[in-house]
Amino acid sequence: DWCVTSVGSPPEALQGFIDYACGKYDCSAIQQGGPCFEPNTVIDHASYALDLVYKSSGYCDTDIGYISYADPSFPGCGFP
DSSP: OEEEEOTTOOHHHHHHHHHHHHHHSOOGGGSTTSTTOOSOOHHHHHHHHHHHHHHHHSOOOTTTEEEESSOOOBTTBOOO
């Protein structure tokens, strides 16, 4: 299972979570030049960051995300 962005989450909350997650974990995949940088949207980057934290700590921030049983990975970009 994966932790991904909830539709309708405020962009500022998503960006805040990205900043938090990338301060603690390796977010190189969603940084420019990384395999998951495109699409370059706060929603897509937040999904990666949410899942990175979820896989590392077991915590899914349900204020902005939810547990999904569908793999959000796509060609060239594997989610944690």
